[in-house]
Amino acid sequence: MTRDRLPTTSAFWTLGLSLLSILLLLQLTAIPQRINFWLYDAMVTSHPGSAPGNVVIVAIDDASLDWLGRWPWPRSTHAELVRKLDDAGARTIIFDVLFPEPSTDDQELADAMAAHGNVVLPIHLSAPSQDQTISEYLPSPALSEAAAGLGHAHVELDADGLARGLYLYNGLGRQLWPSLAKAAYDTGRGQPSPPRNPGGGKPPPYVNVRADYVAVPLAGPAGTFAMYSYADVLLAPPSPQEFNGKTVFVGATAPGFGDVLPTPFSSMARPLSGVEFHANSFAALVNQTLIRPTSGLLAGILALAVIVLVASALPRMRPTQTLLLCSALAVSLLAFFAVMMMLMHRWIPIANALLVPVIAFPLWSARRLAMTNRFLNRQLDELGQGPQLTLRDISERHPPLFLDHLTALFMLDGWLLTENGEVIERHNLPSGYIPPRLPLNEWVHKDNLSWFRTDREDTVYIIGLKRPETLGGEAIQRYLRQLPLASGLAQDNDAGASTENITARIERVRQATERMNNLQKFILQSFEHxxxxxxxxxxxxxxxxxxxxxxxxxxxxxxxxxxxxxxxxxxxxxxxxxxxxxxxxxxxxxxxxxxxxxxxxxxxxxxxxxxxxxxxxxxxxxxxxxxxxITELREQQRQHREAIDFISHDVRSPLVSQLALIEHLKRNPSDIQSSQLEQLGRLARRSYQLAEEFVQLARAEQLTETRFYECEFLSIVENARDSVIEQAANKDIKLLLQGYEDLWLRGNAELLERVVINLLTNAVQYSEPGSTITIQVYQAGYQACLTVSDEGVGIAQEEIPHLFDRYRRQKSSEVSGNRGAGLGLSFVSVVVEKHRGHIEVESTLGEGSSFTIKLPIAAPIPN
CATH class of the missing domain: 3.30.450.20 (PAS domain)
Incomplete structure (x- = not known):
């Protein structure tokens, strides 16, 4: 048991029973129900349903009352409205207006309804007076017979007075009527829904029976659906562009009717009219988004499961972990609630389950705080667990962990770890290589092997590393020697064991303050570096x-x-x-x-x-x-643009010439001359040369030291000379190589050979026949040097500073007819730079040029 954990023998039952008791007491209040309502309202208002464009409302508003007179209006007026909507092409008409008493003009309205064929009327269930039983109020017989469907217009108000849903079926004991939206939905599909039998043993005919409660995801506050004034529709010509193929709800929106419902969007501040609520219900039916509440049994099982989880986990966790667990549980429950409602259209009351982690955290924290002898230690722990960017001392690492970090950092050929002489980890390094009498906490390096020994109480650990036999391996050796290991690796004992004396607590405060100061220094130093x-x-x-x-x-x-x-x-x-x-x-x-x-x-x-x-x-x-x-980046962008220009001009030019010449030869196949073939060959060779120079330059720019290896410089120069000797012989030019000492360096032999070939090719190209090109290979200090001297035309002094610029040609070269792409010397410069060397040029017009390359020689790093 650590200082942050409490005994768990009876903690499960103590915490679990406490949570269950509090939860049962809360059931006597309205808190869980209000939380469930609040969660539902938050979800519905943040993710409202959609308002289909084919659902509109004809509103009996104040303007209509002013124009058509006091309510009720003659049913002939409603008949005229039905005819107008029928002429406009309305698909279904739903009246949220009661017509319970017979009227002299019922037949006119019935005829208009029958002519349309899809008119739905409401029924109402209420008691005529306070002392009488509930009764059904259907439309007059003529209207009931003409109606395509009948539906109840009742909307349920929850305990907090807000309207969130309705029962799909409601009626007296003998039959259940579908809701107004349900009747409209079924009628619109051509499947009118008749009244449903209550089933389950018929209740008395005077008992109000309701079934299939659903919550309606409202599309928004009042005014969300397209709405037209009753008087405007009645007095204006039919408007097919507004009503054709649409479902039209007709109902009162004027405040004087009292048919208003507070909703989650605005409560009574901006209540929703009954007709708009039924339009929302119809839209949800069409979109298949009606939300069905689950039974209370599932909510109870969920709450009990959370109680068991919390009571089992919290006693075994530290304070910060308990907060994370409770927060994670709350977030998970909220996510589960949101997923079920938005995707599965199920309303699961999670208030009881959600209250468990909310109550559990302070309840369990109070019990912890009651243990006053550990209060200060807990506060100090929280201070000590704050942000820490100071680097942990290497000497604090356990030897196996230390070896694991070394193998993850370095590319080693092998390693070995022993514990009291017994090998516990080995890779490509036998234990027989361990040197005798290793010093404590010091690295011992022999050849490409590095050894380290440390004591941990009564345990002796030996770590061995097999470094690669390269410069990288020698760099690893030097780096290991710099690691601060003088204090020895940390012991496994719990240095942070709790103590109760005030001196120890003050020391811990001092250490925490020092860590915060170190953090500030670390941030400032990080900015500097x-x-x-x-x-x-x-x-x-x-x-x-x-x-x-x-x-x-x-x-x-x-x-x-x-x-x-x-x-x-x-x-x-x-x-x-x-x-x-x-x-x-x-x-x-x-x-x-x-x-x-x-x-x-x-x-x-x-x-x-x-x-x-x-x-x-x-x-x-x-x-x-x-x-x-970003200077280098801008330079790369400039080079990229130059490369595009090079490809679009220099590479395309000989290819276009080749194609033109080939077309000419195809038109005159019998008149092919050798000069034409020679010209075609020259163009092909120039295209190949341009492409080769471009590819070689790209390879040089991508060169890294990971592709370096030990190579001998004199052999590289000899191979390059042999590659150019035939070209020189064609011009009767003599290549004189001076150098007999092997010079080893780390580099890429293939690219270095291409560098020497480029220099020799240029020297041959710009030298007169019968002249001599001198090649000198020698060592100067820690550098391997190559000098190529010719007796050619030379280079003007103003051109030397730009000699290695890519795509730049010398004026003298262009005049003399020796045309190139301007990439050869640029390639030389890039490769020499990648090898950490440099190149020098000396030239005199009419006397010749001398190019000198200096590269660092591979030398072992001293111990």
């Missing part, structure tokens, strides 16, 4: 902090930056008027929106990202500006 420049301003855009990169890039001392408005700093180094820096910085603060802007400082390209921030107490705000050096 970030690869980007960082500027932090206050709410007025005045610089409060800047790291070293800002000082270096802007060439401004840090003390002068603090207190300087950011806009002045940016305007002073990169002035601009559209948009001005003041607008960019001020909008970042006032609109609280991030901005990303290009920046040009001292000939280099940067990207500045301005992000607003607010402190947790919202009293302070400002800007964090992150400045990134």
């Amino acid at each position: 970030m690869p980007d420049g960082i500027i932090v301003t206050d709410e007025l855009g005045v610089i409060q902090f800047a790291n070293g990169h800002i000082e270096e890039w802007f060439k401004e001392p840090l003390p002068s930056l603090t207190g300087l408005p950011l806009t002045r700093l940016l305007q002073g180094h990169d002035p601009r008027d559209n948009p001005p820096w003041q607008e960019t910085v001020s909008e970042t603060l006032t609109l609280a929106q991030s901005r990303t802007v290009d920046l040009r400082i001292h000939g280099k390209d940067f990207l500045i990202h301005l992000a607003p921030f607010k402190s947790s107490d919202t009293r302070h705000q400002g800007i964090i500006a992150n400045i990134s050096d």
